[in-house]
């Protein structure tokens with residue numbers, strides 16, 4: 001299935017299995033030696049690499065008709081305008097995190113140049129809104145799109161000084177740390193809506 005410079009997922013999988021060590025798995029990744037790696041490595045091992053699934057199963061909301069984002073009323077979002085939506089759950093999370101969505105049922109690669117430019121402006125505004133919160137050290141942006149089909153880009157604030165949370169594992173820590181207190185969360189949510197409205 002791969003062209004001269006394409007990816008062959010079956011070959012990648014087989015090569016990886018051939019690289020299994022005596023323990024029957026791949027060696028831990030280089031990141032396991034980084035100071036930000038969030039797990040103790042004693043006894044840690046890579047999971048078995050499963051077969052590729054082709055064609056891939058559909059994501060949530062592949063069509064606008066069964067898309068939960070498209071069905072949400074504007075009141076459920078922290079901020080909206082004619083073409084963009086910003087969500088922040090009412091229930092506290094461990095760290096301030098907001099999600100930028102297009103109002104139209106689009107995926108990342110569907111944006112035309114004008115929409116892409118609008119997206120960039122809104123991401124920077126969200127970054128500034130989160131960076132203005134006391135105690136925020138840095139603001140991170142990440143986009144996967146493997147779970148839900150409707151465009152959604154995450155923006156997350158890392159607390160200042162918590163340098164152990166730097167980088168890619170912030171998303172792991174987010175799910176491990178306890179939630180912020182509800183009053184703080186609600187105030188941050190209001191702040192984001194106000195900041196973006198200006």
Ligand SMILES: [Zn+2]
Pocket residue numbers: 061063064067068069070104105106150
């Ligand atoms: Zn949608």
